[in-house]
Amino acid sequence: MEKSAFIKWINTHFAAVVLYVVNKLNGKDQALTYMFKQMLKPKFSATGKWEAIHSLRTRVSADYVAMDSPLPLKKRHSLRKASGDIVKSGMELWLNETQLTELDTMAAVNAPQKEIVRMIFDDTEQVITGVYELLEKSFLEGLSTGVTVLDDTENVGLGVRMDFGYLTENKFGVTELWSNPTTSRPLDDIRAAIKKAKTAGNVLRHIWMDDVTFQNFVNSDQVKQYFAWTLQFAGNNALIPVPSLEQINTALRNDRGNYGLTINIVDRQVVNEKDGVQTVVTPWAEGNVIFTTTTDVGVYVYARLAEQNHPVAGVEYQTADNYILVSKFRQNSPSLRETTRSQARVVPVIYDADKIYLLETKTIQA
Numbered sequence: 001m002e003k004s005a006f007i008k009w010i011n012t013h014f015a016a017v018v019l020y021v022v023n024k025l026n027g028k029d030q031a032l033t034y035m036f037k038q039m040l041k042p043k044f045s046a047t048g049k050w051e052a053i054h055s056l057r058t059r060v061s062a063d064y065v066a067m068d069s070p071l072p073l074k075k076r077h078s079l080r081k082a083s084g085d086i087v088k089s090g091m092e093l094w095l096n097e098t099q100l101t102e103l104d105t106m107a108a109v110n111a112p113q114k115e116i117v118r119m120i121f122d123d124t125e126q127v128i129t130g131v132y133e134l135l136e137k138s139f140l141e142g143l144s145t146g147v148t149v150l151d152d153t154e155n156v157g158l159g160v161r162m163d164f165g166y167l168t169e170n171k172f173g174v175t176e177l178w179s180n181p182t183t184s185r186p187l188d189d190i191r192a193a194i195k196k197a198k199t200a201g202n203v204l205r206h207i208w209m210d211d212v213t214f215q216n217f218v219n220s221d222q223v224k225q226y227f228a229w230t231l232q233f234a235g236n237n238a239l240i241p242v243p244s245l246e247q248i249n250t251a252l253r254n255d256r257g258n259y260g261l262t263i264n265i266v267d268r269q270v271v272n273e274k275d276g277v278q279t280v281v282t283p284w285a286e287g288n289v290i291f292t293t294t295t296d297v298g299v300y301v302y303a304r305l306a307e308q309n310h311p312v313a314g315v316e317y318q319t320a321d322n323y324i325l326v327s328k329f330r331q332n333s334p335s336l337r338e339t340t341r342s343q344a345r346v347v348p349v350i351y352d353a354d355k356i357y358l359l360e361t362k363t364i365q366a
Contacts, residue, residue: 010120010316010328017121018318018326021128034132035266036139036348040300042322048085048303048345058164058298058351065149065161086303087152087160090343091130093123097336120338124328127342128320135300137270139348140283143208143290143297144266146358150347164350170196171358173365178216178287186217186361187226191258193291193357202355204261208290210282211267213361218242227251261291287362293355302346 095103099119106116134150142148146166149159172193176183190207197204209217217223219242227243230251243251245265252259266284302323311317315329325343330336350356 014318017124018320021125022320034136036135040298043299043301045301045303061163063161086345088345091127092341094337094339123340131324131344133270137283144285144288165353173363174361178361181220184220186220187222204291206292207263210284210286214265289359291357298350300348
């Protein structure tokens with residue numbers, strides 16, 4: 001690793017660009033929103049060990065697992081207990097020789113400085129966003145199923161499977177599949193979860209579901225009839241309107257004696273890239289409905305990286321959001337390139353699992 005060929009611009013703009021990206025990604029006017037930012041709080045782990053997670057209000061179980069194992073895992077022999085460091089994640093992008101030549105030409109002809117700066121720092125936003133996207137994917141998988149898997153960059157082909165300890169008795173099926181608007185009884189299913197929670201002293205306030213499941217919910221005859229009753233509408237069933245999210249939430253919140261709930265729709269995709277092939281994944285398990293007592297459901301635990309304590313000569317560093325180490329440097333192998341890299345040791349942790357309830361609308365209760 002060598003000092004960047006564009007060190008003048010890096011010294012001037014690197015810190016400001018990283019701060020701009022973090023503020024942008026944490027802001028409200030962005031295209032992408034991050035539920036992990038809204039529902040998890042940051043927590044520093046001085047040791048960087050799994051033991052720091054066990055001290056939280058949760059029963060997190062962490063295992064190493066082959067990356068091609070399904071969720072939930074069926075083969076116990078594919079597991080081995082994870083102990084030690086919180087896994088590292090990150091990504092790397094670079095400007096190739098053609099792009100570097102273009103930058104040299106732009107500088108030589110006195111091109112607008114903002115265009116030069118934009119090209120030098122274009123990769124900075126992407127490598128920071130990449131860590132955010134991985135955390136969002138892991139969190140949504142974990143919240144919707146109680147289990148998530150994170151890649152372990154130090155163990156090729158392995159990941160860490162984190163089980164947040166959702167209670168078996170807090171998981172339900174439905175009386176009839178929600179995909180059938182005539183026979184489904186989604187309000188009865190929700191009432192059953194509320195009743196179960198109350199016996200444990202928990203008052204449910206929020207429901208989380210994907211958009212397909214929400215459409216099944218509001219298109220069911222039972223929900224439409226309930227909505228018509230709240231409007232004091234006495235017309236034919238065929239004339240009952242399908243409520244919007246705002247309308248049904250108003251009805252459920254105001255009906256505190258029976259519900260007092262707010263529905264939140266999770267509609268989020270994440271782009272995965274492996275061996276140069278990109279695939280779009282939907283981390284929320286379709287058909288799963290999660291009930292919580294609050295929107296504060298856990299933390300994202302982060303630790304310092306070894307490179308923060310032992311910086312490499314010639315590399316320029318900035319830290320984003322306290323836990324993402326962003327670096328810029330020059331390499332000449334396998335070819336000349338200007339590299340931008342992000343690294344982080346951070347995992348989402350869902351706690352108070354005994355206060356979370358899971359309704360599987362694609363499974364009829366036995």
